[in-house]
Amino acid sequence: MTWQPEADPWGFEAEPVETWADVITAQAPDLAIMVAFFALALFSFHRKSVRLKYVTLIAAVLLLGVRSSFLLSIVNVFGVFHGELPVFRHNLAWYVFAGGTLLMTVLFGRFYCGRVCAYGALTQLLDAVLPATWRIEMPHRIERRAVHIKFGVLAAVTGYLLITRDMGIYRYVEPFWMFGGFGTPIMWTGLALLIGVTVFVRNAYCRFLCPLGATLGLLSAVTVFPIKRWSECSTCRICQKTCEWGAIDEGRIIRTECVRCDDCERLYDDHAKCPHWRILDYRASGGRKVLPLRPVT
Numbered sequence: 001m002t003w004q005p006e007a008d009p010w011g012f013e014a015e016p017v018e019t020w021a022d023v024i025t026a027q028a029p030d031l032a033i034m035v036a037f038f039a040l041a042l043f044s045f046h047r048k049s050v051r052l053k054y055v056t057l058i059a060a061v062l063l064l065g066v067r068s069s070f071l072l073s074i075v076n077v078f079g080v081f082h083g084e085l086p087v088f089r090h091n092l093a094w095y096v097f098a099g100g101t102l103l104m105t106v107l108f109g110r111f112y113c114g115r116v117c118a119y120g121a122l123t124q125l126l127d128a129v130l131p132a133t134w135r136i137e138m139p140h141r142i143e144r145r146a147v148h149i150k151f152g153v154l155a156a157v158t159g160y161l162l163i164t165r166d167m168g169i170y171r172y173v174e175p176f177w178m179f180g181g182f183g184t185p186i187m188w189t190g191l192a193l194l195i196g197v198t199v200f201v202r203n204a205y206c207r208f209l210c211p212l213g214a215t216l217g218l219l220s221a222v223t224v225f226p227i228k229r230w231s232e233c234s235t236c237r238i239c240q241k242t243c244e245w246g247a248i249d250e251g252r253i254i255r256t257e258c259v260r261c262d263d264c265e266r267l268y269d270d271h272a273k274c275p276h277w278r279i280l281d282y283r284a285s286g287g288r289k290v291l292p293l294r295p296v297t
Ligand code: SF4
Pocket: 112, 113, 114, 117, 118, 119, 120, 121, 205, 206, 207, 210, 211, 212, 213, 214
């Protein structure tokens, strides 16, 4: 009689093997929310609808912020260069989120800031409900210089991360931890101050301080589908006054600042407000038809 080894005496074979079907099923709710959110964001962007944009902003705060704490951080940018990213298999929705953001940035610019980032969405919603009379309009020349502060913050954080590898730094330069709720009393006080400033200075953090916004702004230099401009835009300047992000200067769009909010695009598609169309009408009528422009509200 020959000795037969006992099949798997330790019971290892009984261990269930996790298949891709199991992995996807377990993450299906997050994946479905992420795909649905990006579909909504893209649809609202395509339709240039103010109402749909606000629906998207509310969804960003509630679904991506409060429910899932899905926010990109400067730490993720640093992680790309150091191969320190979440495990793909267990973070599929996060990869859809990050990959979608990268793709949108290359295609359109700071699309993420305009309607995906939960913090940016919250401040835009604040801006929409607070009385306009509370706002302090910053002198243009100061605003033009202040937007560079965020690039200084980005350089400082990058230097700090390169030297120390201390990823916890993000909590002191990004308020995104608020959606996870793990701030210290000092950080909550700083956040209250930041939101207090935002009440009076529109999108203050996003325009002047955010290192992630700065990174996406730099990436926007390669935007495949930039905003179109009419030849009259360099002299007309109506949309420059309309841009709440200070992203139009001397009739030219500054890609690092533009968040693709649609406001200027809606304006120059409007035949009653944009002088471009009135000039075309005037020429087509042989110089006889001159209709008054509807004021920009
Ligand atoms: S600038 Fe920063 S906080 Fe503002 S929307 Fe962009 S990533 Fe979010």
